[in-house]
Amino acid sequence: MQYLCRMQFSSSLLENAVNEFAKLPGIGKKTALRLVLHLLKQPASSVQSFGETVIKMREEIKFCQRCYNVADADICSICANSMRRQELICVVENIRDVIAIESTQQYNGIYHVLGGVISPLDGIGPGELNIEALVNRVQKEHPAEIMFALNPNIQGDTTIYYIQKKIQGSDARITTIARGIAFGGELEYADEMTLARSITNRQPVENYIAG
Amino acid sequence: MQYLCRMQFSSSLLENAVNEFAKLPGIGKKTALRLVLHLLKQPASSVQSFGETVIKMREEIKFCQRCYNVADADICSICANSMRRQELICVVENIRDVIAIESTQQYNGIYHVLGGVISPLDGIGPGELNIEALVNRVQKEHPAEIMFALNPNIQGDTTIYYIQKKIQGSDARITTIARGIAFGGELEYADEMTLARSITNRQPVENYIAG
Numbered sequence: 545m546q547y548l549c550r551m552q553f554s555s556s557l558l559e560n561a562v563n564e565f566a567k568l569p570g571i572g573k574k575t576a577l578r579l580v581l582h583l584l585k586q587p588a589s590s591v592q593s594f595g596e597t598v599i600k601m602r603e604e605i606k607f608c609q610r611c612y613n614v615a616d617a618d619i620c621s622i623c624a625n626s627m628r629r630q631e632l633i634c635v636v637e638n639i640r641d642v643i644a645i646e647s648t649q650q651y652n653g654i655y656h657v658l659g660g661v662i663s664p665l666d667g668i669g670p671g672e673l674n675i676e677a678l679v680n681r682v683q684k685e686h687p688a689e690i691m692f693a694l695n696p697n698i699q700g701d702t703t704i705y706y707i708q709k710k711i712q713g714s715d716a717r718i719t720t721i722a723r724g725i726a727f728g729g730e731l732e733y734a735d736e737m738t739l740a741r742s743i744t745n746r747q748p749v750e751n752y753i754a755g
Numbered sequence: 756m757q758y759l760c761r762m763q764f765s766s767s768l769l770e771n772a773v774n775e776f777a778k779l780p781g782i783g784k785k786t787a788l789r790l791v792l793h794l795l796k797q798p799a800s801s802v803q804s805f806g807e808t809v810i811k812m813r814e815e816i817k818f819c820q821r822c823y824n825v826a827d828a829d830i831c832s833i834c835a836n837s838m839r840r841q842e843l844i845c846v847v848e849n850i851r852d853v854i855a856i857e858s859t860q861q862y863n864g865i866y867h868v869l870g871g872v873i874s875p876l877d878g879i880g881p882g883e884l885n886i887e888a889l890v891n892r893v894q895k896e897h898p899a900e901i902m903f904a905l906n907p908n909i910q911g912d913t914t915i916y917y918i919q920k921k922i923q924g925s926d927a928r929i930t931t932i933a934r935g936i937a938f939g940g941e942l943e944y945a946d947e948m949t950l951a952r953s954i955t956n957r958q959p960v961e962n963y964i965a966g
Contacts, residue, residue: 550858551854551857551858552854552857552858552860553854553857554824554825554826554831554832554833554853554857555816555824555825555826555827555831555832556827557811557812557815557816557825557827558812558816558825558850560808560811560812561808561809561812564804564805564808564809565809567805568790568793568794569789569790569793570786570789571790575781577851577854578780578781579779579780579782580809580812581850581851582779582780583779583809583812583813584812584813584816584825586813588813588814591809591810591812591813591814592810592813592814593775594775594778594806594809594810595805595806595807595809595810596806596810597771597772597775598772598775598776598791598794598802598805598806599802599803599805599806599807600768600771601768601769601771601772601791601794601795601802602794602795602797602799602802602803603799603802603803604768605766605768605769605795613765613766614765614766614768614769614795615765615766616766616767616768620765620766621765621766622765639769639792640788640792642765643762643763643764643788646762646763646764646765647761647762647763649763
């Protein structure tokens with residue numbers, strides 16, 4: 545118990561490094577110590593590279609002025625890529641979702657990162673998110689399709705509903721990614737809402753096989 | 756599967772930082788991304804402090820010339836502390852064990868860090884460890900007691916046996932920390948060797964209550 549509560553270090557250099565690592569989410573004191581002792585065994589140049597890369601990332605990273613994705617320049621590499629369909633906008637909650645969708649290598653449009661979803665209980669209203677920027681973007685860019693890829697929950701659905709009202713005048717087709725039983729999932733363990741929706745949104749078998 | 760195999764980043768600054776974190780033991784790509792995105796949300800000064808503390812630790816940390824513990828100076832703060840019993844040496848495998856014992860706040864002697872234990876299967880012989888330094892230390896310092904606090908396994912026992920032979924001429928009392936059923940442990944789940952030893956080394960009940 546005491547070990548967990550208060551570690552005793554004989555070196556303040558070691559202690560400071562452990563404390564810095566222990567500030568990271570999900571990293572306790574024991575894990576922090578393990579990581580620091582690992583770094584202690586590495587060449588000084590590797591540790592320097594580790595520290596400098598992290599500092600450089602925080603200092604130099606930008607947010608794309610168009611889609612709010614992380615970027616190395618004013619416009620991110622996805623928006624700047626003329627090979628991608630510039631008239632298809634995928635609306636996501638955060639950067640992690642962009643990485644997840646990019647990693648499927650199945651999407652060839654561009655993005656709009658909201659920076660969160662509407663969640664009154666957490667004090668997050670439309671004003672805290674990049675929603676106005678999206679509305680302006682739709683008015684300016686006239687996309688052919690706006691595809692929502694938000695997490696399937698009340699907050700996600702509220703956000704879709706809110707944005708949809710705001711861009712009502714646009715000619716864009718408004719879609720959302722399919723929700724249903726996950727590949728490899730089992731019917732009996734699916735929640736009722738997912739199962740109900742997947743029945744309502746049933747698809748012709750030829751679509752299924754083509755997909 | 757693809758997501759796990761190859762994440763797609765739109766920023767090389769982000770990607771480099773994730774790759775640096777993913778080099779740490781037990782940190783996969785997904786965890787690395789979570790940590791980096793956390794740092795991205797912190798003030799630049801906090802991230803700078805994180806990076807610089809880690810670099811400084813690796814560059815400036817020393818190993819105590821007497822006991823091989825980590826130190827901020829040539830001699831560690833434990834060896835330099837005149838309030839501690841300088842004639843009682845606790846022999847441990849590594850720095851982590853020093854921290855564990857210090858954190859009990861029950862030990863008032865000094866240490867000797869071996870840097871490992873004898874393990875022929877892993878190619879670690881006595882020459883790879885700080886054993887000669889310990890033998891020299893015993894000859895020079897004439898400690899009253901040498902207490903082994905090694906992990907209770909074959910390698911630990913081999914190391915104790917080897918060192919004991921080497922320091923046979925010394926007047927020091929040679930002891931090892933008690934092995935037995937751990938506090939809160941259950942007899943039926945203890946392995947036979949531990950249970951057998953704890954029976955052989957049974958103690959008068961008054962010791963038990965005093966301890």
